[in-house]
Amino acid sequence: MSQLSRRAVGRIPAAAAIVAAALVWVILLGPLAVLLTQVSPHSIRQSLDQPGALAPLWTSLEASSVALGCMVVLGTPLAFLLARGRLRAARVVEAGIVLPLLMPPLVIGLLLIFLIGQAGPVGRVVSGVDPNVFGVNTFFALVVAEFYESAPFYIITAAAALTTVDARLEQDAQLLGDRPLSAFRKVTLPLAAPGLATGLAIAWARAMGAFGAVLIVAYNPTGLPLQIDESFIANGLNAALPFALLLIVAALPLPLIALLWSTRALGRRRSEVAVGAGS
């Protein structure tokens, strides 16, 4: 075999890899491309100009924001404890966190009725406070359903990000005079930030798109995913697509910003390395 042809043969795997990568990319982005070609500006205007058409968007944005806030406040400490192995029976706790991920959302919705509906003992207590605020089919129920569908993504990703931060750095910060909380804020958080942001971004996308559990416990107030479902059933594909586009536009920016920021944060540290090495 000549030198040339051998080199050509050697390139086949590389070429195959490139083709495969391009194929995956096209397959993944295909639906989005289709959506953009199928929705005309006219149909968008027609759908969204109706009075109250944007209400589901606001509902979804508000509920997702609240769910995300709860997630950060409640989930970050849990993720930290998981990451540092401070929990007794950490595996059991972890399994408990993953469980909502593994259960079909529809089933979660059914079970949530016991938690916030009047059917179960917990629900009776919760909705006993004020059934119009804490019962089924309330904003509260929507937040809870979105929380169940998205929080595990954040906690697992956050725990993974926090694990990468050397615990000795936290100790050092405290030995240098920091309270545990400020050591966390000044050392752990900045170092884990790209990973935490990725976790938040994934959770945001999940919360915005939450459908299964929401369908059962929070049909009202109507969020964007339910609006899509309703439009599709009532008026067909063309009526649903503008809302689908709306959902993507609303759900994507945060993940994209987070992704770009975290890669930039890493890139910046790297470029500083280069500058430092040059001087």
Place this chain on the structure above:
Amino acid sequence: MTPPTMLEADFAVARRSFDVAAQLSLAPGERLSLFGPSGAGKTTCLEAIAGTAPLRTGQVHLDGLLVNTAKAKRPRRGALVEQPAELRHRGVAVIRQPTTLFPHLSVRKNVTYGLGARAHSRGGALEELLERVGLGDLAWAMPDALSGGQRQRACLARAIARPFRALLLDEPFSAVDATSRAMLRTIAVEAIRREEAVAVLVTHDLGEAQAFGHRIGIMENGRILQLGGTEQLVRQPATLRVAELCGNRSFVPHHSGRLWALHPDRFMVGAWPDKGLVLSGRILSVRPYGPRFACEMQPFSHQVERSGGDGHQGGELCLGSGIDPGQVVVNLHVDSPPRVGDLWEVTSLSPPLVSRVSLAGDEEG
């Protein structure tokens, strides 16, 4: 009157294969070196003293403050268990191995991390400190951009930039070149003296241990085998194992029942850095030995000149009492044979050169 103690430690830390146990008592300003092979438990000792490793038994007090204590398995109900002080109140400064600079902060911000509001008022002193440890130009560099040695310099600066009661150093200068090492050591020692603090240095370099400590503890398998003055450990090792750990390679029995311990570097004499340490003596005999030649050489003196540089230690041939240095014979294996009666200088650049040292008149074998 016994001198006041600053660090009082008596503890055992459970490890997988063995417990690391130590009993230490250091006076203000005192420096201790822990020396031993890898995996001896030296770093664990430091962590126990810093209070970052959980103790199985015992307690550590620093300047009257409880910094570490064994957790009671089943604390009696209502019994008040004294809790160790919070990390930030301990006054413990650490230099770890591998180094633990905050990767998201520049060298300067790392060094000022513990200063808080004081960072600004100490601006000038800070510049001077960075300059002294050799990081004047790298103040704004990120840790990832630094070499291992530069990181160790930054860690030293960070550790001594704020007041401390104990300085714990884990292989602090292992990646620094020999000349700078002496300088950094001086900086550390000055800071310890200034703060009247205690210091514990962990190293597997005996020279480093000797240069730093007032006392040396030699560790193996989690135990301190011998704790004594820097010279005492080398000259009067309590056991054969301690002598071995100190780097003595061959042991020559003496009729007094004692052993000569011979160190491949240590008994080489001289201070010519280009040649290494040099031993000079007169050749007594030469005979072929395989492709090479075996000779016997009688060194002129067993006295060792202190070399000016810090890289090598002086000292002397470590002899048991009652041995006449004139009786020492060094066996060499060389490529080209000298003549009997020649004066020779043997350098330690190739330690295996010296295969064995025996007493004149001893049976060979």
